[in-house]
Amino acid sequence: SYVLTQxxxxxxxxxxTASFSCGGDNIEHELxxxxxxxxxxxxxxxxxxxxxxxxxxxxxxxxSNSGNAATLTITKVDAGDEADYYCQVWDSSSNRPIFGxxxxxxxx
Amino acid sequence: xxxxxxxxxxxxxxxxSVTVSCKTSGYTYINYIIVWVRQAPGxxxxxxxxxxxxxxxxxxxxxxxxxxxxxxxxxxxxxxMELRSLRSDDTAIYYCARSVVAGPGSxxxxxxxxxxxxxxx
Numbered sequence: 279s280y281v282l283t284q285x286x287x288x289x290x291x292x293x294x295t296a297s298f299s300c301g302g303d304n305i306e307h308e309l310x311x312x313x314x315x316x317x318x319x320x321x322x323x324x325x326x327x328x329x330x331x332x333x334x335x336x337x338x339x340x341x342s343n344s345g346n347a348a349t350l351t352i353t354k355v356d357a358g359d360e361a362d363y364y365c366q367v368w369d370s371s372s373n374r375p376i377f378g379x380x381x382x383x384x385x386x
Numbered sequence: 387x388x389x390x391x392x393x394x395x396x397x398x399x400x401x402x403s404v405t406v407s408c409k410t411s412g413y414t415y416i417n418y419i420i421v422w423v424r425q426a427p428g429x430x431x432x433x434x435x436x437x438x439x440x441x442x443x444x445x446x447x448x449x450x451x452x453x454x455x456x457x458x459x460x461x462x463x464x465x466x467m468e469l470r471s472l473r474s475d476d477t478a479i480y481y482c483a484r485s486v487v488a489g490p491g492s493x494x495x496x497x498x499x500x501x502x503x504x505x506x507x
Contacts, residue, residue, distance in 0.1 A: 309490070309491045309493075311493040313431075313494070315431075319499075320497040320498065320499055320500055321481075321494070321497055323493065323494060323495050332495065362430075364430065366431075366493065366494075368490045368491060368492050372448070373445065374433055374435075375421075375433050375492050376433065377432070377433065378430075379430045380430045
């Protein structure tokens with residue numbers, strides 16, 4: 279089945295830019311969605327269909343998908359962005375959605 | 387506004403069953419599917435399956451086949467997830483969530499707050 283690989287952690291200073299990778303075989307041919315999960319809360323959709331921002335998600339959040347990696351980028355990071363970030367695609371071989379293992383963002 | 391209200395926390399003994407409910411509001415229930423996702427302590431998100439709310443058609447994760455049943459009640463806009471023969475590694479937060487598509491491109495746009503299920507002797 280398809281596997282999504284995310285680094286376990288990312289650290290960034292306030293005001294800087296955080297980037298999260300999501301690796302998968304030819305992932306550029308998949309539609310990638312991203313979720314933010316703050317401690318003790320349910321996940322929230324932050325990016326749909328590779329780069330679309332749902333209503334209410336700040337423009338600081340953007341994403342792209344190319345080759346074997348999709349990337350979520352958050353500019354002007356602040357403490358409120360500390361969370362786990364998960365990518366998700368549809369796995370045609372198993373006929374189900376799959377999630378990456380998640381990346382924890384720490385704001386220094 | 388879209389809202390998914392889940393039932394309260396449960397503590398169960400190994401071998402028992404648990405049923406979690408998910409009452410929805412703020413949208414046309416049968417136009418979306420309900421997905422169930424669980425998260426073990428300190429772990430990532432695991433898709434458990436979905437139920438098509440208009441006809442009850444289901445798709446379950448392979449590792450839960452035979453132990454899980456997801457149902458739908460369009461009259462009350464409520465979905466249910468029953469997990470049987472509980473084991474300690476079923477201890478997790480169980481989320482119900484709304485999805486537009488039951489296939490390629492599928493994603494979750496709204497989540498419930500989660501239900502803690504603890505399996506302990």
